[in-house]
Amino acid sequence: MTKLIKGVKLRLYPNKQQQAQLWQMFGNDRRVWNLMLDMTKQRYQNNPSSHFVNEYGMNYLLKQLKQEYPYLKDSDATSFLVVNHNLVQAFKMLFKHRGGYPRFKSRHAAKQSYTGRSVCIVIAKRRMKLPKLGSIRTSKTSQAVNGKIKRYTVSYGPTGRYYLSLQVETVTPEALPKTGKTVGLDVGIADLAISSDGEKFGTFNAKWLEKQATKWQSKYSHRKYQATVAVRQWNHNHKDVKMDLNDYRNWQRAQKQKARYQQRIANQRQDYLHKLTTALVKKYDVIVIEDLKAKNLQKNHHLA
Template sequence: MVSRAVKRAFKYRFHPSDAQAAELTRTFGCVRLVYNMALQARTEAWTLRQERVTYNATSALLTGWKKTDGLAFLNEVSSVPLQQALRHLQAAFTNFFAKRAKYPTFKSRKKSRRSAEYTTSAFRWRDGKLTLAKMDQPLDIVWSRPLPDSATPSTVTVTQDAAGRWFVSLLCDDVIEQTPASGQVGIDAGLDSLLTLSTGEKITNPRHERRDRERLARAQRDLARKEKGSANRAKARLKVARVHARIADRRRDHLHKLTTRLVRETQTIVIEDLTVRNMVKNHSLARAISDAAWRQFRTLLEYKTDWYGRNLVVVDRWFPSSRLCSTCGAHAERIPLNVRSWTCRCGTVHDRDVNAARNILAAGLAVTACGDGVRPQRGNLRSGRPSVKQEHPRATTGIPVL
């Protein structure tokens, strides 16, 4: 049996002491400050002098900032998370120049993710206990699952979410067994059913946000009545954040179990390239689309298929999977969303979602067979032609239409 070595992050919740929480809170603030100051320095250098500032230059700036009276408090926290913040900024600029992301923005005290990253020189891992730099006692981690045998973390990331929960993520080397699998499946994402498989199976949409909608609305009304800046408003904000965290946890858990099952059972998985960013502009469906988390489903599926040696094929977003008859290949007229079944002129009665999943599978197999285009075509280059074999119009002249 073939195995593959991968880098895998294991995330656990922990409960810090008062001293540890204070130290981590100071570290979060220093990391945010250093990131923002370095971003401002790089922006001003380019705007005023057309000069590009590298990571080494920002590291030298950090050394100078620590020697000033106003920023001497930067020496009170571990230097490694501060250096990692500069590396993250460098990665953000690299993605920007490669046109993979927008220009980096400043971190906000209220909205940005609170995190700090420690490398091997800034923590001690001994006998299954983790002690961070500037701390005397190890973290009280809730070991919900064991680490791989003889695993040693190479990077530790500490975060605190909006609900006030503390998490630590340990990046370790892990071995994934490449278990054999067979068959292929096409997947159509939807709202009535979260996923519809080409086998005819429909996976129910759990609608996690809808289940807690009344609780969330009540917590938000309580928050709106509190005076800004008061202690009661801070408590009400935590209640709202806890409801959101409950929804997100259940959604993530469901998607993890679903993608793991699909990857372990199937060798070739075909999905459709969906532009969720544009789809949520429809205000009638935005809430339901966000709750379905199609983008998160695809992200999980991408790295898990890579881990287990499976084939993931993404067909063009303009492929008319719902309007194409999976039996005879004929195109139907535009089908409204409220029409869940339709009859082709060949006499076949189609379930809209099952038919779409079968067409997506056929298009994906065509991609693997003849190298048809997989990526979405943009702008005027978009042809709108399906990834299946098509006859020239003159080749079908005189043939009666069924």
């Protein structure tokens, strides 16, 4: 029996205490990343001919960091191993000229997350047990019941919601019954696709949500510009007390509002495509689609 790895994303509903714990964990992972990155930079500046500290060397330093910063013990220990692994991979991409130099992480970023390899347990239909957090309320856990959880990621998005992404090892699902039908799909611009049977599949439409997202995107840009000007004027006229862009909450509220509309559009589009593709797979055994990018058609005014 073959096995496969699939991703499962759940919504988290932490209480006040768990929210404080989550932000502590986000900060701890960010702290370890920044400390390791700063150590690597300082090491190279002091001695350019020195060898790069590999993943094993970074993991060896974690014990000393926990003694120097006791609050790091509040996090899942395996999350720091993932941080070191990701940092080493970033440097490997840099050495291969396939990526830029790793950057320091900021606590003001719109998205915060941490990843661990410890054991997560499904304890109820809408309950999971996570390391350091204990029992936490989630959305439906039916997809994660019959599988082995290999890795988990807790994230906080710009919409103000918490999510849990699971990497689950499960058995290959049973094949659908054969229908003996074959279809060809022609991808278009006016219609999403047209089948060889003459059936048309319309494009996804969310005009009102797109209009609201555009409006709040404009408000966000305008408010952020106003806040930037106000910060510069204040810092120029007051040398004793400095202000930061994050001290102004008006543009941040607009950022969250436009992110919510954009998330609703993305969710509805994903739901529409999932339902369409599921219906096609159940109806046909062989589906042939032309190798064509619809976006490139729009660049050619004669075709579009």
